[in-house]
Amino acid sequence: MTTVSVRHAVHELMAFHGMTTIFGNPGSNELPFLKDLPARYILGLQEGTVVAMADGYAQVTDRPTLINLHAASGTGNGLGALTNATVSRSKLVLTAGQQVRDMVGPEVMLANVDATVLAKPLVHQSLEPLSAADVPRAFSQSVLAADRGPVYLSVPYDDWDAEVPAAVIAELSRTVRPATVVDPDVIADLRARLVAAERPVLVLGPDVDTDAGWEASIALAEALEIPVWAAPSLPRLPFPNRHPLFRSVLPAAIAGIGEILGAHDLALVIGAPVFRYHQWQPGQYLPETTALVQIGDDPSAADRAPFGDALLADPVEVLSALAEAVAPGPAGTWSAEIDPAATSAKDGVLHPEEVFATLREQMPGDTRFVVESTSTNAAFWAQMDLRRSGSYFFPASGGLGWGLPASMGVALADPDRPVVTIIGDGSAHYSIAALRTAVEEDIPVVIVLLRNGTYGALDWFARLLGVDKAPGLDLGEVDFVSIARGYGMTAEHADDIAELGRLLDRARAGGGPMLIEVTTEPTNPDGGASPERTRSTT
Known part of the structure; x- marks a missing residue:
């Protein structure tokens, strides 16, 4: 033998x-x-x-x-x-x-x-x-x-x-493949419920962030003119955020979601659990006038949901079958109307919206953004225009230190699409040694580090909970350019938008990893400025 x-x-x-x-x-x-x-x-x-x-x-x-x-x-x-x-x-x-x-x-x-x-x-x-x-x-x-x-x-x-x-x-040397055929009777029933509903709504989650998922969800929403929300605590974007039928990301609170979905008589939640709440704002899950059906292939998510019916099936297959069942016409086109970016009132300090507007204007449309800057969440969505699947990545459980190295894995997996890492200075400390891997493997990531000297999201949450003067929120000023250079990485600081634009062009032309540090105005995840800063718009 x-x-x-x-x-x-x-x-x-x-x-x-x-x-x-x-x-x-x-x-x-x-x-x-x-x-x-x-x-x-x-x-x-x-x-x-x-x-x-x-x-x-x-x-x-x-x-x-x-x-x-x-x-x-x-x-x-x-x-x-x-x-x-x-x-x-x-x-x-x-x-x-x-x-x-x-x-x-x-x-x-x-x-x-x-x-x-x-x-x-x-x-x-x-x-x-x-x-x-x-x-x-x-x-x-x-x-x-x-x-x-x-x-x-x-x-x-x-x-x-x-x-x-x-x-x-x-x-x-064997394989195990799950069956993906969806029961036609189930699709017929869902279609009938959608058509009969007076005010249906789609809630899409990260599990439909694929090319097929985007194509089907856009076709279905446009065919029936159904508004679309993204599931809360979103780690991936399942629908183009500038589409006229896209509303926003649901708030991660019981009362907030109940109020929004309560305006509809049928909610289809596809590719997401029901729901990944965060801040404790109790209220009614849903009024009796709203029916909810959760569609996904995670049995544990279906079992633990506190309300609604559930269908265990591949969410992309269900979306595709539903889109085909309603016989949609060709996908429509839309143009993005984006408000002017907020600006900072202090020289050498940029508002996060200015940074994101520059990224939107200068980076290719197929760029993948790996984001770990929680306090700038509202500013990001206010300025970005993402029209491709696989364009947005965020730490799914909120665990910091994920974004910087995760972006390197994303870039290694698909070198054909540009990758931009957007990271706060608080998050960067958790995994700064990942810069060495980017240099050693020559991974073409553009790292935009937003330095505001504080844990902005935690400061916002402390005030939300009525916790005054919470310790450990002040990070001080750290020179990340010198740190990156110490690892052998090309790194520069941008004092203004024009310099940021030039550095982005340089990073794209260079082909290797580069860190761009920007001093930014502190903001909150809900879009407000931190109390110690002023916010002006142009």
Whole structure:
């Protein structure tokens, strides 16, 4: 009987599944797996950075993406970033090295006694094979299970040199594909309810942010002239934000959503849970006069919804079938009417709206924006005009430190579309070492760092909760240009809009990573200026 090492078998399974890029931060327990690695290894200098890069990569490729972490400590470092991937249901396989089997029980250095528990409940499946011979099968199971979200696999490092029958490679080179055909009777019923409704509304979520999802949702909305809202706490944009039927992103509060959807008699929520609330503003979920149907392929989201009916199905398939059922005409065209950007009253300080207006005007229409500047949320939507799927990425659970490395994963996954990272100075501190990966891998990201010296979103939330003089909100002034240059990155500061425009042109022409720092006026997520600054408009 021909045998191969466990390592060789797993490497072959990686190739079968197209796992040609790995994101990691290795330690001693992981080295035996990395021997003769047949894949590109993207190094992150901290595990949170590693997980966020892989998350961005997986969201764009929509394929299982392999992560290599170091034992328990490395796994622990990555858990903050994993919260975002869990909410996004990103297809991640997190592998972690374990001590040799004979040394786990005595709890020696780098042993993880409860390895399968460590990443729960953030992963929906967690494995540590009971024998070396079962490692290839456990790896195969993890890759296939990642189609439903992140999974965790712990492997003792002496397992990689163990021998297994070579036949397991062919046996485990298998696929599992879900059926995507939607029951025609279900589509007919939904169509009838839409047509019969006097005031229907669509609420779209991140799961329909695909080319097919955008095409179908635009066709359906235009055919029936239905207003469209985006689901709250939005990590992806499911509909063009300047379309005349697009209203906005729903507020992340019970009372706010209940009031908005209460004006309609039928709400179809497609590709989003019901709902991801944030601030506590209690009220009635929905009046009795509003019926709600949630459509998605996440059983847990359907189970935990506090109201409404649910249909378990692929949301894009349902949208496409509905659009076809109402026989829409050709998609319409629209022009964006955007109010002039607000301006700052202080020299050398820009209003965030000025920055976003410049990005809208100068960056190509297919640019992907990875955003982690919560306090400028309203300013971003006031100025941007996004007309392509996959144009907007935001940390799904609100975990900071995600945006900077995630943008690198996004750019690695699709080098054909420009990538702009919009990040606040508070967020940048969490994962600043990701700049080194961008330089080493020559990743063409344009990083626009908005420096306002404060945790603006937290300041706004503190006032919302009536918390005066909350500590820890003042960040001071940090020279991020010098930090970036220290990592070997091209970096400049823009004092005005003209200079920002010139630097954006330079970044696009250069082709590599570049950081542009801008001092900005503090603003709030709801669009208001912070009390200590004035806001003027032109």
